[in-house]
Amino acid sequence: MRDAFDDIERFQTSLDILQQQTNFPGATAAFILADGQCIEFATGYADQENQIAMTSDIRMLSGSVGKTFTSAVALGLVQEGKLSLDIPIARWLAQEDWFSRLPNGDNISLRMLLNHSSGLPNHNHNKRFNTTLRAALSADPPNPDFYFSPRQLLEFVLDQEPLFPVGQGFAYSNTGYILVGMLIEQVSNKTYYEELQKRFLNPLSLNLTEPANHRDLPNLSPGYLSPDNLLGLPEKNMRNGVLVFHPANEWTDGGLVTNPKDIVQWAKLLYEGKAMAGAYLDNLLTAIPRNAAEKVDYGLGVTISETEFGKAYGHSGWTPGYQTILKYFPKYKVAIAMQVNTSKDLNMTTCLQFLVRVILRAKN
DSSP: OOOGGGGHHHHHHHHHHHHHHHOOSEEEEEEEOTTOOEEEEEEEEEETTTTEEOOTTOBEEOGGGGHHHHHHHHHHHHHTTSOOSSSBTHHHHTTSTTGGGSTTGGGOBHHHHHTTOSOOOOGGGOHHHHHHHHHHHSSSSOOTTOOOOHHHHHHTTTTOOOSSSTTSOOOOOHHHHHHHHHHHHHHHSSOHHHHHIIIIITTTTOTTOEEOOSSOOTTBOOOBOOTTOTTOOOSBOEETTEESSOGGGTGGGSOEEEOHHHHHHHHHHHHTTOSSSSOOHHHHHOOEEEEGGGTEEEOSSOEEEEETTEEEEEEEEEETTEEEEEEEETTTTEEEEEEESBOSSOOHHHHHHHHHHHHHGGGO
């Protein structure tokens, strides 16, 4: 077996090739090996117009990769007896004035929210959500500080028909993760971000990761969008170093700014059972079919797929101007992550697979 560091140059070359072939502005990437060695990479530009090179420590919004953290916080509370995966969430939320209007509300469990089997619609697919957000962001003058509160996000699915009876299907629902955030705050008497910092970001020294709850995020790369994007945002999502939209709309369905170095370290700890005390992996990795044809299942905030290198755990994420993908390979105890500063059409799974082969083929 070759020493892992022999592959650094090949990995960098492969990342550069991806940038040239797919024409994304820039990317950061990292992998972490079985022995904990973590190597970081960058290619292209963080800022195309100003010809500022991408560097490996630059951060981006990570979209739904944040669900891996939301799920972990919830599992921590389950381990402490403050929540249950299978008792209906009515036990904690029935007193809320909106609860009787929640589709499938009486029968939804935390597990169903985390694995998207609740039957809840997704507020992001609601026409009113998109038109209201677009109106604020493309007004004259625009209102870049506009965002929906969790309660307002929930309003978009209240009184709707459920997509299916609880536990009898899979439908990806960001709204379900907003409910998870509400549960976390209800039983902890702290904000979600306070719980996240206390449980994981601080003790695990994930210093490049923080809440994306304001527009001025240090060391953030600008992101690039299609000119015809649904929100009517400018093609470059920052002006004078500040985002032109408010990232707080994501909250617990994403809601983080981070970097591949932190992401791979987090994945290795999480999927090796070392992110928190107690035996949580069985629950985390108990999955339901997400795409049977492609052999992709979904656990509690984790996509589980069959690959040429065996099972892979992870998640992907999209947010205006950025895309992120993470995979951990338990057979090798290796994690690889990549972020690009564009939300234009790009097959991130194919991109990461190209990089994965550089590392794992040398280990077969």
